[in-house]
Amino acid sequence: MRVYCAENYEAMSRRAANIISAQVITKPDSVLGLATGGTPVGAYRQLVEWYKKGDLSFAEIRSVNLDEYYGLSPWHEQSYRYFMQSNLFDHIDIRPENTHVLNGLADNAQRECERYNQLIHDLGGIDLQLLGMGHNGHIAFNEPGDDFGLETHLVTLTDRTIDANTRFFERREDVPRQALTMGIKNIMRARRILMVVSGADKAEAVYQAFCGRVTRDVPASVLQLHPDVTLVGDRDALSKLLEAGVPVCG
Numbered sequence: 479m480r481v482y483c484a485e486n487y488e489a490m491s492r493r494a495a496n497i498i499s500a501q502v503i504t505k506p507d508s509v510l511g512l513a514t515g516g517t518p519v520g521a522y523r524q525l526v527e528w529y530k531k532g533d534l535s536f537a538e539i540r541s542v543n544l545d546e547y548y549g550l551s552p553w554h555e556q557s558y559r560y561f562m563q564s565n566l567f568d569h570i571d572i573r574p575e576n577t578h579v580l581n582g583l584a585d586n587a588q589r590e591c592e593r594y595n596q597l598i599h600d601l602g603g604i605d606l607q608l609l610g611m612g613h614n615g616h617i618a619f620n621e622p623g624d625d626f627g628l629e630t631h632l633v634t635l636t637d638r639t640i641d642a643n644t645r646f647f648e649r650r651e652d653v654p655r656q657a658l659t660m661g662i663k664n665i666m667r668a669r670r671i672l673m674v675v676s677g678a679d680k681a682e683a684v685y686q687a688f689c690g691r692v693t694r695d696v697p698a699s700v701l702q703l704h705p706d707v708t709l710v711g712d713r714d715a716l717s718k719l720l721e722a723g724v725p726v727c728g
């Protein structure tokens with residue numbers, strides 16, 4: 479694992495965007511696994527800026543998103559499809575038909591999950607998977623205790639995740655209770671993984687994930703078993719790793 483420590487959120491976002499751009503430039507038809515949440519927003523903003531300057535093209539890029547709330551339409555402002563359109567897709571030259579997000583309105587969740595697994599397979603797998611992390615160590619919507627062997631599946635969100643995501647909705651009751659998510663198995667099959675973390679409130683989860691035991695109780699800890707992980711964080715999020723003496727670059 480490589481760890482990059484950035485001074486602040488902006489620098490972290492630039493570093494992450496750099497890694498994504500390098501992937502796009504070296505393999506213009508890459509399959510990018512994309513993530514939502516507050517943390518990657520700065521990296522997306524940076525990519526849009528570089529695209530507008532003419533430094534990058536996404537014309538051949540294919541994307542698959544990690545997860546989607548179950549029960550929200552793609553046009554709902556808090557759906558992850560809407561998030562991706564407004565933070566990235568609407569501002570770059572990626573082809574709409576090449577962007578894939580799970581359908582939160584699918585009648586049959588099981589069938590939708592199978593379709594998505596097949597889609598990832600047909601695309602040739604994920605070249606670079608971007609990840610954020612929840613305060614309880616969840617990745618995508620793989621909550622503590624979930625089986626590492628699962629592929630895309632329907633999950634019931636924990637109270638902690640619902641609490642954390644309430645900030646995006648008017649009321650806690652509005653946060654969907656279920657989501658469709660890629661499983662740990664899909665994520666672990668990605669050729670490269672890029673995790674972004676920011677803020678002191680993530681420091682303990684980051685420490686548990688990368689210095690603790692590999693356990694289902696901390697889903698992100700499974701990344702210790704992946705051969706190509708880059709962790710990019712700001713100083714606050716990495717504080718406990720730094721205290722523990724984990725070597726960092728930049």
Ligand SMILES: N[C@@H]1[C@@H](O)[C@H](O)[C@@H](COP(=O)(O)O)O[C@@H]1O
Nearest residue numbers: 514515516517610611612618619
């Ligand atoms: N499903 C998403 C995750 O993919 C994301 O990593 C997490 C952390 O979000 P944030 O970056 O806002 O802390 O939030 C949600 O639960």
